[in-house]
Amino acid sequence: MASFDRKPAPFQKETTFSSYNQEQGKTYAAVRRNYDPGVYQAISDYHVATGGAFDRLLDVGCGPGIATLTLAPRFTHAVGIDPSDGMLANARLAxxxxxxxxxxxFERSSAEELGSNLHPPIADSSVDMITAATAAHWFDMTGFWPSAARVLKPGGTVAIWGGGPLALDPTIPNADAIDKAVEDFRTNDLAPYRTPGNDISHNRYRDLLLPWTLETPVADFAPSDFVRREWQPGEVFHSGPREIDLDTFEKMISTGSGVTRWRQDHPDLVGTEQDVIRRLRRTIEKLLHEAGVEEGQERLRGDSLGVLLLFKKKAS
Incomplete structure (x- = not known):
């Protein structure tokens, strides 16, 4: 158990994923990986150990429903909410x-409304577990935490998790130079398109507002029940292979919100050699070739340094 409080980043409303159409949501769902079973087991273990029940699940910022659909078979009832109609359309199809x-x-609602706008609404004290998978960095936590306290049953759990930066396997040829190229891409090429939410995610939620760090603290959650777990290099956070080819790498990072915003500003360059992702790919290829990797054999290997935050609503 731990407390990890830092000065919060300013809130900026998310407008990229929330405006996705169905085709964009389909592309996102096709390349975004699920989480390793060990992540879900860690959430369930905490929930069980702290007296949680498995009647009702509420997944917030559910996107195309990746985490919702994985956890739903453990619960009697399950609802996923998201502000994006395009994401929800794909979740419903799944x-x-x-x-x-x-x-x-699957219903349209924000993290701050938390289903109060639905018909029927998410009832007060009706939810056993609230989850947010790679989404909480887009929430206005000053609105989310009071709403979470309202809909959770006493003894209910909030589980927030997300993938942090990619830790490249140090045995990859020219690994240090590639790692620097990826960081330069994030801090320089995408600098005008980064938002506070992007940085909160990259920093593994160290700057996320917690219930007791709000200007008006939410007393329903006790710091003593808070658990923070960070995944280290070599630990598995996302499902799927550790090693990917550069076609797959390009597709995966193309779904990032900063890249989406860059492409919205440069529609004539999308898919060309001047595309921001294509330039990064060519840099990585060059570095691999310099280290002796043959053309057509370029691959990356590494681990997502994910993080999981667990909170418990007081039983009384």
């Missing part, structure tokens, strides 16, 4: 049922 064979419900 289907999914709960442990009671009830279809998973």
């Amino acid at each position: 289907g999914g049922v709960t442990s009671s064979s009830e279809p998973v419900r």
